[in-house]
Amino acid sequence: MTTSTAAPASAPFDRAHTDDLLTFLAASPTPYHAVAEAARRLDGAGFRQLAEEAAWEGTPGGKYVLRGGALVAWYVPEGVEAHTPFRIVGAHTDSPGLRVKPQPDFSAHGFRQVAVELYGGPLLNSWLDRDLGLAGRLSLRDGSTKLLTVDRPLLRVPQLAVHLDRGVNDGLKLDRQRHLQPVWGLGEAHEGELIAFAEREAGLEEGSVTGWDLLAYPVEAPAYLGRENEFVAGPRMDNLFSVHSGVAALIAASRSGELSSIPVLAAFDHEETGSQSDTGADGPLLGNVVKRSVASRGGSYEDRARALASSVSLSSDTGHAVHPNYAEKHDPTHHPRINGGPILKVNVNNRYATDGAGRSVFVAAAERAGTPYQSFVSNNSMPCGTTIGPITAARHGIKTVDIGVAILSMHSVRELCGDKDPYYLANTLVAFLEG
Template sequence: MSSTRARFDRGHTDDLLTFLAASPSPYHAVANVAERLEKAGFRQVSETDAWTTEPGADASATSGGRYVLRGGAIIAWYVPQGAEPHTPYRIVGAHTDSPNLRVKPLPDSGAHGWRQVAVELYGGPLLNSWLDRDLGLAGRLSLRDGSTRLVNIDRPLLRVPQLAIHLDRSVSSEGLKLDKQRHLQPVWGLGDDVRDGDLISFLEEETGLGSGEVTGWDLMTHSVEPPAYLGRDRELVAGPRMDNLLSVHAGTAALAALATSEAGGNVELPYIPVLAAFDHEENGSQSDTGADGPLLGSVLERSVFARGGSYEDRARSFAGTVCLSSDTGHAVHPNYAERHDPTHHPRANGGPILKVNVNNRYATDGSGRAIFAAACERAGVPFQSFVSNNSMPCGTTIGPITAARHGIKTVDIGVAILSMHSARELCGADDPFLLANAVEAFLEGR
């Protein structure tokens, strides 16, 4: 029996709910990942330091867990005992961002006795899901002294009020039509005097900062309703940001468990396991912390060179590397089954999905399928196949980007959910731990 079999169970899903609630922004998500990895013995390393050896708590250390934290992205890796400069990587890739409403540079607005916050749409949110929902505010504050501070107002603070049906009878016959600029600005108070700096002054007071200390911000709304089990037998989970913190959480748990097992002498790792959690997937990944940026390649190359490797070692390492791009996919919707491929109907609690698109919207090919199938077999985990209906456009992930940018074999997988890009999404309660078991078996590589 593989060492990965049945390591994660329903307790993993319980922990996922805690992780989702504590991660209302990408910055909170990576901070929580870092905290969990620290408990497993990982240590943060700085990109501005010289990596003359594999950096760690002990400057002479050649093995152990490290991570690089940049903005809303984190790259973590564990170098096992005896790793060579050309040792390949096994990577689980995911993203930390989710569609939402984000605060504009001049946030204070309002009209007709209502105070409002000016927001911009991030990614492709399911707009109606943000209406009449109690919203908090979270993100990162940049301070005058050059430091940053996380902020999370996790209580009902804002609300986007929907127009009453009495004032728009066409909703019943023509459906809801929202203007992205005019209809999605939340209210957060009363008053005719809209004061510049009001929101930021409020946040300074809430976080114990002095007036004028905040000079920049990256702020976003989130639903304050906590994640929860749902259904007659609690066989479902409803919650925010499953796309794609569900995969970030699974990758973190798998990496931490493997590092602990290897350090304790319970497993030998033929590959270097890596977690790559990027920001900005929902708007194209083109940033310094996105999958289309240089962050992953830079960290992996520097790790090779720090172990005494050459460019040839780097090429050998990358040639043997495989990445699992783990992101949520679509479960068959009982009310819209015709929108799905008629022969591919992923179901909740059916195990992770293998995502295929011959036009390379997903990076999976036949050999990648075999790698994932072997990992699932070792873990004792069932898996399902997903392909889009030919008449429907297919989404994409960081998978093809990772494959093309780094020349790394990549396989697209995930968990099947409903209500993707809603303020609250829905999945099977078993699927998070089934994914984590499959990911750990993949990273272990045996």
């Protein structure tokens, strides 16, 4: 069963875009790194960063704001009015995984270990016996922050040998507290040694770090695989896949002369834990940007209400490709395929925000881009997850459509997508942002 709509014969494919996705994934081990890499690319395209505490002016051009692991970027074309609507691509920067606790240093039976807490809903067994690095954000005594990347095998969560767990192949059960604490040395642990190590790695003075947001991440590089390199395997595709495509699409749209709306990329943090933070989709960041953008162009409350009433958002996140070994887990009439193009995500219980009118917006963008597209709906016996889509729609009153790309092994340390889908998604987003 396939649900793809065929692309026109002339639909292009450029592997260079997918090559660049691999580069972006490798450069973005944490949300903080992801937004820094996105900002670097936006800077290169002529966008400029605005400080939230500074006064904003309404001149045309590309602009963005950074807050923690979130970024909102937009492009104001020449001649727009105060009530000009927005076209928004929403995504998230965070992924499930292992995050360092406030008191990380402990030892057991001659091993130095690092205390970690589970973030989101990781596929636990995929973290076993992986070479893990350490990355994140260090907060300094003077109020500044610095990114840390220890991009080498440093940590490991060792699995119990089959000889000591004869039933492991009949069902692996992991205790989230006891069985997922990584080792990183031998001997007795000493309080403060992990952060002292981080300070040295970051070139900082001893005692300068007073806060941290650190996580373990797999150091194995993203890579092509398959008979004809038709797959991409890599970490954090959920949802840096969409962040990467969104950045590329926004830059491309900013160079277009066809804009009738203001294109926006909103890349939020904390989607995997409910989005309720100052950098999450349920926080004030996007709303504040919209308000201030309208006001900086001389707009009133009435102008902002008019702009939002005509605005549209695509909430772009990964979805489930049909699994060849577990096809019964999927809806029998909806089997999204890898390299079948972006998926339209539908759930009548509003776990996704898509309705019929939203489908028309998505189809128009895909047809304009010349990309194939598919539909996704969950098996009725298997309730689906949710996204930032319903939150965006409810919080801002913006028509929102949930879309994404079909992948395998979602929430694993190493997820799997098709080599063509990154390009298909980016092209569809460009067509959407251009209106």
